[in-house]
Amino acid sequence: MRKFSYFIIMLCALASCTKSEGTLYKEKSDDGKEIHFLQKAVTKEFTKGLTEGTILVDIARPGKTGTYAVWLNLIGDDKDHFSAPGKVEIKDGEFSSSVAIKVDLATLMVGSDYKATLYIYDREAPLGNDAVWDTQFVDKIDIKVSFALEWEEYNRTRENGEVVRQTATYHYNAFYTGNDGGLTVDKAVGVNIFRVNDWASGVSFRFILNDDNTCVVPAQSIGFFNSNYNEYVQVSDMAVYTGNKNAYASYPCTYDGKGKFTFNLIYFVSGGYFAKGEETLTFDGEIDSTATVKIVYEGIAKTETGFASPKFTFIPGEFTKQYKVAFVEGDITSNKSALKSVRNALISDTKVGIIEPMTYYAEKTDLWNIPQGNYTVAVLAYNLDGEPEKDLYTLRFTSDPNGELAPKVTLFNWYCPTDNPLYDPYGTLLWELRCQNAAKVKYLCVRADVLDLLLDYYDQTLAEYVDEHGNQINATYTEEINSDAGLSTGFNNMASGCGFTLCVMAYNEYGDTVLVKKTAYTLGHKSTEFDTDVTLEDFIGAFRGTATVNNSEASTKKTEEYRVDIYRQSANALSIKGLSNTRDFSPEVTGFYDAQHHCVIIEPQALGTYKGNTVKLGFTDDLSIYWGGGTNMAFGFIDGKLYLLSGPESGNNVTAYQFLLFDSEGSYMKKQVAYKTYSGLTLKRIN
Numbered sequence: 001m002r003k004f005s006y007f008i009i010m011l012c013a014l015a016s017c018t019k020s021e022g023t024l025y026k027e028k029s030d031d032g033k034e035i036h037f038l039q040k041a042v043t044k045e046f047t048k049g050l051t052e053g054t055i056l057v058d059i060a061r062p063g064k065t066g067t068y069a070v071w072l073n074l075i076g077d078d079k080d081h082f083s084a085p086g087k088v089e090i091k092d093g094e095f096s097s098s099v100a101i102k103v104d105l106a107t108l109m110v111g112s113d114y115k116a117t118l119y120i121y122d123r124e125a126p127l128g129n130d131a132v133w134d135t136q137f138v139d140k141i142d143i144k145v146s147f148a149l150e151w152e153e154y155n156r157t158r159e160n161g162e163v164v165r166q167t168a169t170y171h172y173n174a175f176y177t178g179n180d181g182g183l184t185v186d187k188a189v190g191v192n193i194f195r196v197n198d199w200a201s202g203v204s205f206r207f208i209l210n211d212d213n214t215c216v217v218p219a220q221s222i223g224f225f226n227s228n229y230n231e232y233v234q235v236s237d238m239a240v241y242t243g244n245k246n247a248y249a250s251y252p253c254t255y256d257g258k259g260k261f262t263f264n265l266i267y268f269v270s271g272g273y274f275a276k277g278e279e280t281l282t283f284d285g286e287i288d289s290t291a292t293v294k295i296v297y298e299g300i301a302k303t304e305t306g307f308a309s310p311k312f313t314f315i316p317g318e319f320t321k322q323y324k325v326a327f328v329e330g331d332i333t334s335n336k337s338a339l340k341s342v343r344n345a346l347i348s349d350t351k352v353g354i355i356e357p358m359t360y361y362a363e364k365t366d367l368w369n370i371p372q373g374n375y376t377v378a379v380l381a382y383n384l385d386g387e388p389e390k391d392l393y394t395l396r397f398t399s400d401p402n403g404e405l406a407p408k409v410t411l412f413n414w415y416c417p418t419d420n421p422l423y424d425p426y427g428t429l430l431w432e433l434r435c436q437n438a439a440k441v442k443y444l445c446v447r448a449d450v451l452d453l454l455l456d457y458y459d460q461t462l463a464e465y466v467d468e469h470g471n472q473i474n475a476t477y478t479e480e481i482n483s484d485a486g487l488s489t490g491f492n493n494m495a496s497g498c499g500f501t502l503c504v505m506a507y508n509e510y511g512d513t514v515l516v517k518k519t520a521y522t523l524g525h526k527s528t529e530f531d532t533d534v535t536l537e538d539f540i541g542a543f544r545g546t547a548t549v550n551n552s553e554a555s556t557k558k559t560e561e562y563r564v565d566i567y568r569q570s571a572n573a574l575s576i577k578g579l580s581n582t583r584d585f586s587p588e589v590t591g592f593y594d595a596q597h598h599c600v601i602i603e604p605q606a607l608g609t610y611k612g613n614t615v616k617l618g619f620t621d622d623l624s625i626y627w628g629g630g631t632n633m634a635f636g637f638i639d640g641k642l643y644l645l646s647g648p649e650s651g652n653n654v655t656a657y658q659f660l661l662f663d664s665e666g667s668y669m670k671k672q673v674a675y676k677t678y679s680g681l682t683l684k685r686i687n
Contacts, residue, residue, distance in 0.1 A: 070120050495655045562578060
């Protein structure tokens with residue numbers, strides 16, 4: 001049975017639930033202070049076979065004096081399938097006006113939908129005492145259309161040929177906890193769209209099954225009305241919620257082909273989300289009576305006499321009558337012929353491996369006298385009829401009572417070379433590593449403030465992430481790491497004033513691992529260090545620029561030099577040319593001299609076009625990209641050299657700049673001119 005978590009109980013205590021879905025306009029409430037749509041969103045299903053349709057939405061105002069005009073605009077990937085008037089008038093004496101939106105349904109497929117957003121992007125000025133309030137033009141309404149689905153009962157055929165209604169069990173793990181069983185399932189006629197009835201608060205739960213056994217969970221109400229937000233809580237998969245199909249790589253929704261669906265879901269309202277997590281749906285079928293045994297390796301343990309040896313626990317399943325255990329030298333978990341030989345030996349009670357076959361009828365925990373080395377424990381389970389299962393249960397392990405085979409890290413230093421004149425402490429970190437029994441070594445170096453975000457995004461432990469994404473050190477350096485001297489190396493071209501976490505995982509020849517990590521910080525200049533005895537004239541001239549240029553397309557990061565020219569534009573404005581070292585893009589960036597902070601401020605700004613797309617100067621802190629007001633960078637002198645640093649009053653601590661590309665609708669394309677990011681820029685005057 002599903003249950004509310006404690007957090008949701010608190011919401012229920014505060015919320016008054018109702019069956020009337022949607023948020024309606026209230027004349028005397030705060031949302032009545034501006035012209036707006038009465039609905040937040042409109043979803044409409046049309047009868048299959050129609051080629052066109054109409055949706056009505058309403059625009060309202062608190063006052064009713066005078067004729068009042070607003071201008072509308074449609075945006076979104078499917079906007080070309082919708083048409084709306086560009087201008088709408090609310091007539092004198094009326095509080096609202098209906099807007100007819102036409103929809104072209106000729107190419108709409110059953111099971112899919114068209115989505116668009118209708119904006120009020122401009123309106124007339126306020127009209128006297130009984131007119132609208134003067135506020136920002138932010139109101140919008142989301143529109144979605146689809147064809148109405150025809151549902152039918154979904155059935156399955158039992159082993160005896162009887163056709164019965166398909167039922168399912170749902171396991172809740174996020175907004176709700178617990179599970180519900182015996183839920184009936186329907187399927188849409190002609191398409192692989194399913195709905196589970198009486199899900200959550202009595203509503204149905206819909207999902208789409210694709211041909212490749214991936215799934216899509218569209219946004220839908222869970223039937224719980226939260227009066228704090230004045231709307232129903234919604235659920236969808238993470239990709240639908242973020243609008244990014246790439247999210248399925250980290251938050252998959254899949255079908256195993258055997259009746260089990262796994263969904264990564266998020267529960268949300270327009271103001272944010274409540275919970276997210278993995279939930280499962282299992283189509284009920286015949287009872288699986290496979291004999292099972294769970295193997296748990298509990299490491300090296302000691303007897304009362306001090307003898308150390310491997311400890312195992314074997315846990316049989318409810319359909320297991322008995323099981324036999326063998327210990328075999330080497331890793332045979334993927335060796336089909338070796339596994340077959342072990343199975344045959346266990347069936348005939350013939351010795352295989354290093355001990356005689358052992359038969360057990362219940363859970364067993366014990367220490368085993370296993371010599372030092374690499375081994376596989378193999379278990380053969382018997383079902384309730386006394387017949388052996390086809391496959392063995394196996395687990396590879398290392399018997400290492402004295403710790404002589406385990407990989408060890410005996411030296412690990414990670415630091416900024418502040419007292420070594422051979423290295424630049426503003427862009428270099430050094431590391432020293434010495435190991436024992438390391439047959440393979442992987443490392444990973446990332447910004448300290450990024451690491452937790454990566455682990456959360458990929459839903460992995462640190463060890464899992466390093467194992468999958470780490471860089472493997474070559475054999476020559478691995479040999480050096482295992483020597484008495486160890487390995488000494490470093491990283492350069494790193495962002496100044498930032499923390500970096502270095503993770504190192506060492507593997508022995510059997511695959512056992514040890515993981516270590518440390519965080520170190522490069523030195524960093526700040527705008528508070530800018531020389532104070534400068535004037536605007538000191539910034540004018542020709543300079544040789546040096547920066548770290550990261551090309552995301554080519555996966556390169558290197559130090560490059562290019563000429564930068566600064567000249568006066570007006571009283572306090574300067575023009576800066578050469579900040580881009582791309583041949584076919586030479587923008588002229590405007591900066592403003594700030595006498596109080598002794599620097600030249602450059603802010604996000606439009607810089608013309610590049611290959612048909614609009615370009616804006618933007619900044620980044622390696623976590624986010626900024627192209628709006630409040631975030632800026634500044635040129636200032638430190639010991640006779642110009643540095644480009646985060647501005648003295650910048651809303652975010654940015655470390656690099658980019659030339660961002662925007663499409664014709666003003667949306668950021670997640671691309672930069674030539675895929676380049678420029679960090680650590682310094683300018684030295686050309687005499």
